[in-house]
Amino acid sequence: MSDIIQLLPDTVANQIAAGEVIQRPASVIKELVENAVDAGATMIQVFVTDAGKTCIQVVDNGSGMSNTDARLAFERHATSKIRKAEDLFGLTTMGFRGEALPSIAAVAQVELRTRMAGEDLGTLLRIEGGKVVEQSVASSPVGSNFSVRNLFFNIPARRKFLKSNTTEMSNILQAFERIALANPQIAFKLYKDGVLMLDLPVGNFRQRVCALFGKRMDSQIVPVNVETSLVNISGYIGMPESARKKGAQQFFFANDRYMRHPYFAKAVATAYDRLVAEGVQVPFFLKMDVDPTRIDVNIHPAKTEIKFEDEQAIWQILLAACREALGKFNAVPTIDFDTENRPDLPLFNGSTGVGVPTIDTDPAYNPFLPSDGPKGSTSSGPGNTGEMPSYAAPSRGAAGSDWDTIYRNALDTPADSADSQDGQVPNLYDNLPEDDKKGWEDTSADYFQYRGRFIVTAVQSGLMFIDQHRAHIRVLYDRYLSQVSSRKATSHGLLFPVDVTLSPAQKVLFETMKDTLTSVGFEFRADDGGKALLCGIPAGAEGLDPENLLRSIIEEAADGNETATNAVAERISLSLARRAAIPEGQHLTHDEMAGLMQQLFAGTQPKLTPDGKPVLVILPDDRIERYFD
Structure with a gap:
């Protein structure tokens, strides 16, 4: 061979x-x-x-x-x-x-x-x-x-x-x-x-951070500086209010070489215990000066992973340095005792009595009965006689019985006798496939809210629980996605344009997403400096902070790494729907619940959110009955 x-x-x-x-x-x-x-x-x-x-x-x-x-x-x-x-x-x-x-x-x-x-x-x-x-x-x-x-x-x-x-x-x-x-x-x-x-240009570390990630970063970071025999740590960490769900700028440098180090990142995160919500990210820009003989940079082809000889000790030093910085610069919110520009409260002496104000009412007044004279003011001022206007009203004794009669008649009137505009109540399940309709037919004309999160209604096979937040996400996602294809989005104009500061990488991504963002309702205007000014946001997102809304959408798109137009449109629609949807715990009226259900079941996929999470669950009758066996 x-x-x-x-x-x-x-x-x-x-x-x-x-x-x-x-x-x-x-x-x-x-x-x-x-x-x-x-x-x-x-x-x-x-x-x-x-x-x-x-x-x-x-x-x-x-x-x-x-x-x-x-x-x-x-x-x-x-x-x-x-x-x-x-x-x-x-x-x-x-x-x-x-x-x-x-x-x-x-x-x-x-x-x-x-x-x-x-x-x-x-x-x-x-x-x-x-x-x-x-x-x-x-x-x-x-x-x-x-x-x-x-x-x-x-x-x-x-x-x-x-x-x-x-x-x-x-x-x-x-x-x-x-x-x-x-x-x-x-x-x-x-x-x-x-x-x-x-x-x-040439500058110090803080100036370089602000030049790369925006001037607003200057007010969101606090310095960290500690010198020990093992390591010298310097740089900046974010204030607790700068935390975000994802996309925070996080940089470690060892002897001016960038490195990824999840173990040290955990130390920084630990310093924010009880200061930020669990699962959020806080920006940090930290440099470590270490004796080159106590680290090994030759363990990764890209040299982005570094082995430290005193890793555990440096972890403790880093944690203490971050906690010290947060405490030294009052990163924890404090009570404001500043009294400047506060209104003065009147001071009463002990002899001055303060009584409950009284209001004169006429229980005989009935606004639904014709009056015998012109209406007038009940107050006695210049040009007024100080007398109550004369109405053809029953005596005081009879007034109470009249109102009782009206109230009883209203209670005795059947709700089904009320006329609707089209004479019938729309069926929420008309657009569902026949297989999905089975067991879903509504047998109750009512909805009620459970624990501020679920909408509950009776269906043929049992009780249906609908997550109101996820249901609204599904409805808004379908709406925004259809607006992208039809390019007929409704925008809510801002009174003052908002200048959204983006990092260079975010600017590149923003330019590719701009047309899709416009198609869902965002409005932009370019000024003389070439910056993008946000002038309008999609209808339905009025309660959200415009800058944070746009920034979070761009950050999510960067994490998703999609480039095709339809993929970008889907991600933008989902991100926008998540932020504009009604939150858990918000009280809904009966009409709001009914309207949400009608929109949900008018869609093509009411059972799942766009990212595959269940929107509704049915508790079968037989399972309910077993609880009483």
Whole structure:
């Protein structure tokens, strides 16, 4: 039997290795920008075309490279960061493996222009699919200029699996935000299809946070600062009122490297016990300075997971630091004793008596009987005689009996004798399939509310319990979704336009959702600054905060990661319905319950919410009877 194991060609091996480092355009930007940070750049510019699929360009004013270094940088495991294995346990740079540039060059067309300070000319290097096409002397400013075109041009299968431009751009912004946030001492610019999208000047950490996530964040965060022999923790955590159900900005940095660490995130969440509702998220931006020899960053291909030698001790330090910050800056609501601009209450002395006001009434007055004279005022003022108007009314003794007679007659009148507009009560189940109608026919003309949550009515097979909140979600969802298709939504205009501050990633998503949002009733207007102003919200959402409503819809869409128009429309309709639906515990009148039931059963799917939760449950007669056996 012949040998079957063979060495792979370098080109194939490089493409396999590239798959671990370069998954999408955002991976390219992460690696190139981190290299620029390591090169000591003070200004980094990123240009993105077609969400990185066509071209990615990263320009920095760092140290640059010599002609030899420029060529050697694209060889696998060639690096200036480490020399021996022990260096892996004392890393102070972003890169160290020597895999990023060869991985990028293996799956794209790369052009590099670079020059070191003190040299008259720089170097031009072109590589396609891992093969050097050109290397020559060229003019170039100090620093490096990487241009990466046609990512995955030689691996069609990988290119086919790239997501939509919206999703890929969101990933790019996420990677860009992490590096820019960790390095406020560096100025950053991000261009999308030739348009400046982000301009971040040099500043401190708090200024960088506000530049990325909006000025309103400045009033929602409190500083954290603690120094110990194990770790120095600095940064900011959100006030309890900044908590949200999802989508909160949460960032950990270890030695200025972004990391994901659920264990430490739990410590921050624990600090908010009894301050926020369970299950919500609070924003935080925390930096940890740790001895590099006590952490290991070489345990994940993307270097986003870090192993700490003193993990449990740091957890306790982090928890104490967050609790101290919340207490020091009065994050817990306090009683307001400020008396300024409060109305003065009159002061009565002990001799002044305060009695209950009295009202003079005439029990003989009957508004349904004709009067013998003109109506007049009962008060005696200028121009008044002070006398009560004269009515042809019975005596006081007879008045009570007349009202008793009217009341008894009203009680004796059968409710069924009242005329309706169309002469019949609409059947709520007419639109149901025949199989679903069985056992659902209404045998009671009444509904009643149970525990402020359920609407209960009798049906042929037993008692039906309807969750009023979920039922309203179902009704509103169907309504909003139909408005998207018909584009005939009703909008409630706002008295004053609301400027909704969004993060860069949210802005990209908002632009793709704008038409769908408009179709369900949102109204927007662009001002001279290019900001989106919210001028109207969908009818039925008047009781909700406009800014929080729009922001939550965008955040849910980002979590869902849908890109197709119908999927975005469904998610927006569901998110809007959830927030506009009547809450649990709200009292409903009989007419409101009947109207809700009529709308629910007029739909195509009254039994389930759009996300598959049950709307109604029937308690069968036989089960009720068993309780009495």
